[in-house]
Amino acid sequence: MEDVAAEAGVSRALVSLVMRESPQASAKARLAVHAAASRLGYRRNLAASNLAARRTMTIGLLLNDLHNPWYAEVADGVHQVAERAGFQVVLATGRRSPSVESRAVDHFLASRVDGILVAGCRMPLARLQAAAHEVPLVSAGRTLAGAAMGSVSADDALGARLAVQHLVELGHRHIAHIDGGRGAGSAPRRAGYLAAMEAVGLAAQARVIAGDFTEEAGNRAGQKLLREAVLPTAVFAANDLSAVGLIDALGDAGVHVPGQVSVVGYDNTSFAGLHHIGLSTIDQPRHRIGQMAATMLVTALQGDDGLTHVHLRPHLVTRSSSGACRADG
Amino acid sequence: MEDVAAEAGVSRALVSLVMRESPQASAKARLAVHAAASRLGYRRNLAASNLAARRTMTIGLLLNDLHNPWYAEVADGVHQVAERAGFQVVLATGRRSPSVESRAVDHFLASRVDGILVAGCRMPLARLQAAAHEVPLVSAGRTLAGAAMGSVSADDALGARLAVQHLVELGHRHIAHIDGGRGAGSAPRRAGYLAAMEAVGLAAQARVIAGDFTEEAGNRAGQKLLREAVLPTAVFAANDLSAVGLIDALGDAGVHVPGQVSVVGYDNTSFAGLHHIGLSTIDQPRHRIGQMAATMLVTALQGDDGLTHVHLRPHLVTRSSSGACRADG
DNA sequence: GTGAAAGCGCTAACAA
DNA sequence: TTGTTAGCGCTTTCAC
Numbered sequence: 001m002e003d004v005a006a007e008a009g010v011s012r013a014l015v016s017l018v019m020r021e022s023p024q025a026s027a028k029a030r031l032a033v034h035a036a037a038s039r040l041g042y043r044r045n046l047a048a049s050n051l052a053a054r055r056t057m058t059i060g061l062l063l064n065d066l067h068n069p070w071y072a073e074v075a076d077g078v079h080q081v082a083e084r085a086g087f088q089v090v091l092a093t094g095r096r097s098p099s100v101e102s103r104a105v106d107h108f109l110a111s112r113v114d115g116i117l118v119a120g121c122r123m124p125l126a127r128l129q130a131a132a133h134e135v136p137l138v139s140a141g142r143t144l145a146g147a148a149m150g151s152v153s154a155d156d157a158l159g160a161r162l163a164v165q166h167l168v169e170l171g172h173r174h175i176a177h178i179d180g181g182r183g184a185g186s187a188p189r190r191a192g193y194l195a196a197m198e199a200v201g202l203a204a205q206a207r208v209i210a211g212d213f214t215e216e217a218g219n220r221a222g223q224k225l226l227r228e229a230v231l232p233t234a235v236f237a238a239n240d241l242s243a244v245g246l247i248d249a250l251g252d253a254g255v256h257v258p259g260q261v262s263v264v265g266y267d268n269t270s271f272a273g274l275h276h277i278g279l280s281t282i283d284q285p286r287h288r289i290g291q292m293a294a295t296m297l298v299t300a301l302q303g304d305d306g307l308t309h310v311h312l313r314p315h316l317v318t319r320s321s322s323g324a325c326r327a328d329g
Numbered sequence: 330m331e332d333v334a335a336e337a338g339v340s341r342a343l344v345s346l347v348m349r350e351s352p353q354a355s356a357k358a359r360l361a362v363h364a365a366a367s368r369l370g371y372r373r374n375l376a377a378s379n380l381a382a383r384r385t386m387t388i389g390l391l392l393n394d395l396h397n398p399w400y401a402e403v404a405d406g407v408h409q410v411a412e413r414a415g416f417q418v419v420l421a422t423g424r425r426s427p428s429v430e431s432r433a434v435d436h437f438l439a440s441r442v443d444g445i446l447v448a449g450c451r452m453p454l455a456r457l458q459a460a461a462h463e464v465p466l467v468s469a470g471r472t473l474a475g476a477a478m479g480s481v482s483a484d485d486a487l488g489a490r491l492a493v494q495h496l497v498e499l500g501h502r503h504i505a506h507i508d509g510g511r512g513a514g515s516a517p518r519r520a521g522y523l524a525a526m527e528a529v530g531l532a533a534q535a536r537v538i539a540g541d542f543t544e545e546a547g548n549r550a551g552q553k554l555l556r557e558a559v560l561p562t563a564v565f566a567a568n569d570l571s572a573v574g575l576i577d578a579l580g581d582a583g584v585h586v587p588g589q590v591s592v593v594g595y596d597n598t599s600f601a602g603l604h605h606i607g608l609s610t611i612d613q614p615r616h617r618i619g620q621m622a623a624t625m626l627v628t629a630l631q632g633d634d635g636l637t638h639v640h641l642r643p644h645l646v647t648r649s650s651s652g653a654c655r656a657d658g
Numbered sequence: 659g660t661g662a663a664a665g666c667g668c669t670a671a672c673a674a
Numbered sequence: 675t676t677g678t679t680a681g682c683g684c685t686t687t688c689a690c
Contacts, residue, residue, distance in 0.1 A: 001683070001684070002683095010659085010660085011659075011660050011661065012660090012661085012684095013659080013660060013661070013662095013685095013686095014659070014660075016684070016685065016686090017659090019684090020685085024659085025659090026659080029659080041463075043435075043438060043439055044439055044683090044684080045380070045439070045441060045682085045683055045684070046376075046436075046439040046440045046441070046684095047375075047376045047377075047379040047380040047385075047440070047441060047682085047683080047684090048376075048380050048666090048682070048683035048684040048685090049683080049684055049685075050376040050666090050684090051374070051376040051377050051380055051666045051667065051668085051682090051683080051684070051685090052665080052666050052683080052684045052685040052686080053666085053684080053685055053686090054666065054685090056376075063395075065401075066392075066395065066398075066400070066401035066404055066405075067398050067401040067402070069395075069396050069398070071395070072394075072395035072396040073396070075395055075422065076395075076424065079422075079424065088436060090419055090420070090421070091419070091420035091421060091422065092419070092420060093404065093408075093420065095405065095408065106372075107375075107417060109372055110372055110373055110374070110375040111375045111376070112374060112375070112376060134370075215603060215604065219604070244603055244604075244605055245604070247605060248603075248604045248605045251605070270600075271599070271600040271603065274544060274573055274577075274600065275544065275548065275573075275574070275577045276573055276576060276577045276580070276605075276606065277605065277606075330667065330668070331667095339675095339676085340675085340676050340677055341668095341676095341677080342669090342670095342675085342676060342677065342678090343675070343676070345668070345669065345670090346675090348668095349669085353675075354675085355675075358675080373667090373668080374666085374667050374668070375668095376666085376667080376668090377666070377667035377668040377669085377682090378667080378668055378669070379668090379682090380666090380667085380668070380669090380682045380683065380684085381667080381668045381669035381670080381681080381682050382668080382669055382670085382682085383669090383682070659690105660689100660690075661688100661689095661690085662687100662688090662689095662690105663686100663687090663688095664685105664686085664687090665684105665685090665686090666683105666684085666685085666686105667682105668681105668682085669680100669681090669682085670679100670680085670681090670682105671678100671679090671680090672677105672678085672679090673676100673677090673678080673679105674675105674676075674677080674678095
């Protein structure tokens with residue numbers, strides 16, 4: 001920095017101001033300094049800068065799983081908001097492992113990020129709670145009841161209700177549900193399904209088949225249904241993958257979708273939109289989740305400590321896997 | 330740190346040693362210091378530490394697009410190697426935009442990462458070149474001819490050859506290719522296809538149809554083929570998405586796959602393995618690419634400056650979309 | 659806009 | 675093992 005000041009023929013203090021993009025520096029000074037800096041190949045040392053300034057203007061974003069495009073969309077929303085507010089986003093991945101997540105959070109904390117955003121994270125609540133006491137923390141995608149932190153997620157129970165309502169409107173009464181076992185979101189989706197069936201007077205027709213969010217589980221569920229006396233006229237699967245597995249099992253048995261059985265999935269995964277599959281499904285406002293979570297965090301960082309828990313509305317996407325109920329339904 | 334030393338009843342220097350996991354600290358000292366640290370809620374300030382040590386033991390990994398699972402697998406390979414070597418990996422995403430990529434690299438450089446890994450990046454070569462002069466840099470997934478940097482990628486021409494050979498072995502002679510336009514990897518795949526056709530004496534039967542790596546393009550290509558006098562008996566698509574679009578178009582026209590037309594894709598995307606699709610395709614060793622790239626970078630960081638350019642072998646994955654040539658082929 | 663001075667919290671080199 | 679002594683490269687404050 002010393003050298004840059006000399007090269008530009010100004011003071012060290014001015015160089016510092018320019019590098020920080022302070023409005024106190026005149027336009028010509030700015031130019032002179034930048035020119036000198038690039039001539040010398042100088043660039044500010046963030047470690048030194050952060051150390052002296054005692055803040056980093058950085059937020060750490062922990063993504064549970066890079067393989068899942070869900071997180072990519074949340075990250076897009078986060079980046080958008082954070083950058084507009086002048087924060088750098090640094091990413092880390094938990095690779096589906098709580099201990100890796102935990103180390104990532106430690107790294108964020110050691111790096112003195114100004115705030116932390118966790119997307120779909122699985123580490124123990126107590127661990128997160130502890131982190132939240134060091135720095136503002138918001139969870140995206142998973143509702144966390146913890147104190148001192150915020151969360152933004154989609155309303156899974158509502159999503160399930162939308163799926164059931166859609167099928168009911170198509171005339172279906174025998175609507176089964178393939179659930180997601182102990183997976184994330186499985187419980188509220190199942191509860192939402194049961195509540196919705198009851199609300200339309202179909203509690204007696206409700207039927208939950210165990211699954212685990214895999215294609216394989218959807219396939220098994222399909223084979224199970226096919227062995228029974230009466231085939232339901234519609235199935236609501238807890239995610240798209242099991243919906244596809246189910247459709248496959250039905251197809252192998254010569255059962256037409258949606259002619260004989262309608263199918264609705266959940267998540268609006270990328271492949272759901274492939275023409276070849278055309279799955280009706282429930283879409284989560286992933287981008288909005290990211291935006292809101294980032295907004296909440298940025299607001300908290302700016303002093304207005306308004307960490308709350310918000311639920312966003314999912315919506316139905318209708319494609320070719322759902323249709324009118326068959327005659328004998 | 331001062332406080333921790335007091336609390337543990339030891340010297341500041343020892344605390345520093347313990348926090349750095351130096352073997353010079355005795356086991357009991359280690360325990361005492363850790364206990365004191367957690368009692369006081371102390372954690373090392375990485376900014377200060379990096380500043381004083383003048384290295385960060387960190388490598389920056391720039392992923393071109395989080396939405397593409399390709400990068401997730403590369404990242405897995407990178408993490409695995411980097412962590413074993415004691416490096417922290419910090420992630421950033423280019424969001425498919427060269428300017429965003431460029432800013433991410435600037436941030437890495439300002440943070441004084443020890444090395445940079447770029448996966449599938451699109452920023453101007455000159456820009457990367459400049460970065461490579463500040464710090465060791467390796468490109469994964471894209472071969473970069475630049476000096477002072479390494480690269481690890483898959484051999485696309487070989488992948489195309491594998492696809493053609495597979496179809497030839499099944500008895501096909503009329504093998505068309507839907508290409509990827511100006512997309513990444515499109516050119517070598519097309520060239521590999523043409524070379525392979527020529528190598529087996531089928532240069533006259535070679536047929537390239539323009540595409541752009543989308544499902545829509547595959548669909549259009551299918552409709553185009555269907556309008557022609559003779560339908561090829563097999564099609565090699567430059568990626569899975571266009572292969573699926575093609576299969577869809579064929580299906581709509583009542584053409585059976587693989588009974589009448591065999592289809593091979595490229596990339597082994599997650600949906601290719603769905604039973605419902607069952608696409609034969611070319612798989613890239615994504616995980617290996619990440620591992621090798623990280624290994625190359627770590628090696629360079631350890632002084633043995635062996636940055637080179639390596640090509641890894643892709644392989645064929647056979648599923649249900651390819652089969653014996655139809656009788657009149 | 660400048661210059662000086664005082665750290666930020668840590669590592670590193672050395673002597674004890 | 676320990677205490678000491680210098681910085682690392684920057685921001686901040688304050689008087690000028």
